[in-house]
Amino acid sequence: MYKKICVIGLGYIGLPTASLLAVKGYEVHGVDINRQAVESINQGEVHIYEPDLDIMVKAAIQSGQLHVSSEPEEADIFIVAVPTPFQDDHKPNISYVYDATMAIAPYIRPGNLVILESTSPIGTTEKIVNWILEARTDLSVSETSHSICNRIYVAHCPERVMPGQILRELVENDRIIGGIDSPSTKKTVEFYKQFVSGEILETNARTAEMAKLTENSFRDVNIAFANELSLICDHLDISVWELIRLANHHPRVQILQPGPGVGGHCIAVDPWFLVDAAPEQAKLIRTARIVNDYKPGYVVDRVSERAGRFKSPVIACLGLAFKANMNDLRESPAVKIVEHLSKLEVGTIYVAEPHIKELPESLLLMHVSLMAAEEAIRKSDIVLLLVNHDVFKDIDSNLLKEKIVIDTRGFFN
Incomplete structure (x- = not known):
C-alpha cells in the first residue's frame, strides 16, 4: 500500500493535488523552487487563487499530513506537476520536467511509482524513464529475472480540470492513465482509484499524452471557428452574437462564443x-x-x-x-x-x-x-x-x- 507521496510543483495542479491527497490520509511532501510559495504553504496560506483551496491547504498543513520544502524526499509515489510552456518558436519546453526528474532521481527506490501529470509533448513519459535510468543505473523498468527486484513504474495521467472547479473535478472527472508498460498502468490505476470517483481509462503513455493535447486542440479549433465568424461578421456588418444564437437552434450545431x-x-x-x-x-x-x-x-x-x-x-x-x-x-x-x-x-x-x-x-x-x-x-x-x-x-x-x-x-x- 502506498503511504507517502512526493508532489513536485505546487502550482495550479500540484498544490490542489497535494492538499487533496493529504486530507485523504496520505503523507504528502510537496516541493517547489519558489521559496516564497513554500513559506506561505507551510503557514497554511496559498499563493494562487482557487475556490476553497485555502481551506483545504490549511486543513492539510494543520493535520500534519502535508509539509513542503524546496527539496524532494523519499516516497512511494512521485507526482510531477510542473509547467510545460513553449518557446518563442512554439517549440515545446520540457526543461522543467527534466529538472524535476533529475531532482527526484536520487530519491527513487525499487518499487516506486513515478507519475507525470504535466501536459506534455508526445514521448515525454518515455524520456523521463531514460533520464532516470541514466542517472540511476541500479534501477530498471523491465521484469526479467535479473531486474525485477530493481524495477520502478512510470506512467502519465494528464490533469483534466477547469480553473474554478479544480477541487471538485480532481475527484469527479474521468482520468486517462497510460503507463510505459502494463504493470505501470495497473499500479497507477490502483492509486487513482483511491480518490477518484470518475471512470479510470487505461491506455499507453503516448496515447495518454496525445489524448490531453487532442482535448485542448479540439477546444481551440472550435473557438477559432467562432472567432473567424466574428471577423467575417464585422466585415459584413452582421451581429455575430445574433448569428450564432440563430445557428445554434439547429439540432446538430453548437457554435461556441467568440x-x-x-x-x-x-x-x-x-x-x-x-x-x-x-x-x-x-x-x-x-x-x-x-x-x-x-x-x-x-x-x-x-x-x-x-x-x-x-x-x-x-x-x-x-x-x-x-x-x-x-x-x-x-x-x-x-x-x-x-x-x-x-x-x-x-x-x-x-x-x-x-x-x-x-x-x-x-x-x-x-x-x-x-x-x-x-x-x-x-x-x-x-x-x-x-x-x-x-x-x-x-x-x-x-x-x-x-x-x-x-x-x-x-x-x-
Whole structure:
C-alpha cells in the first residue's frame, strides 16, 4: 500500500493535488523552487487563487499530513506537476520536467511509482524513464529475472480540470492513465482509484499524452471557428452574437462564443505540441492557432481606429484574466491587448479587474491604472469589454450611454 507521496510543483495542479491527497490520509511532501510559495504553504496560506483551496491547504498543513520544502524526499509515489510552456518558436519546453526528474532521481527506490501529470509533448513519459535510468543505473523498468527486484513504474495521467472547479473535478472527472508498460498502468490505476470517483481509462503513455493535447486542440479549433465568424461578421456588418444564437437552434450545431483570443496555460499552448510533433499533418490545428493568436491584434486595431476620433482618448478596459470570474492572467489575450494599446500610446488606459489587487509589472511600467469598473467607465470615452466577469453585470447601463463600446464577449448584447 502506498503511504507517502512526493508532489513536485505546487502550482495550479500540484498544490490542489497535494492538499487533496493529504486530507485523504496520505503523507504528502510537496516541493517547489519558489521559496516564497513554500513559506506561505507551510503557514497554511496559498499563493494562487482557487475556490476553497485555502481551506483545504490549511486543513492539510494543520493535520500534519502535508509539509513542503524546496527539496524532494523519499516516497512511494512521485507526482510531477510542473509547467510545460513553449518557446518563442512554439517549440515545446520540457526543461522543467527534466529538472524535476533529475531532482527526484536520487530519491527513487525499487518499487516506486513515478507519475507525470504535466501536459506534455508526445514521448515525454518515455524520456523521463531514460533520464532516470541514466542517472540511476541500479534501477530498471523491465521484469526479467535479473531486474525485477530493481524495477520502478512510470506512467502519465494528464490533469483534466477547469480553473474554478479544480477541487471538485480532481475527484469527479474521468482520468486517462497510460503507463510505459502494463504493470505501470495497473499500479497507477490502483492509486487513482483511491480518490477518484470518475471512470479510470487505461491506455499507453503516448496515447495518454496525445489524448490531453487532442482535448485542448479540439477546444481551440472550435473557438477559432467562432472567432473567424466574428471577423467575417464585422466585415459584413452582421451581429455575430445574433448569428450564432440563430445557428445554434439547429439540432446538430453548437457554435461556441467568440472572444478577444485564447488564454490560459492549456488551450493557448498545447495545440502547438501537436503541430511540433506532426507539422505536415496538423494543418487545421495550426490554422486554428493562427486565427486565435490573430484576434488580440484585431481588437487593438478596432480600438485604435476609434481612439483616433478623440483628441486625448481615455479607454476603460474591463477584465484582464484569461477567463471569467478568475484572477489567472496566464497567456491572457486581455493582458496582451492592454499591453499593445499601451505601447501604441493610443490614449490613457484604465483597467478594471476585480479579481486582482495589483496590476502585473508589465502594465505598471506602462503607467496603466487599476480602478473600479464604474469609475473607469465614467472617466472613459471608449469602453472595451475583454472578460465577461459576473460582477460586470451590475454595471449601470446608463453609464455606457454616450460611450463607444467595444464588446469582445457579447456581454452587453
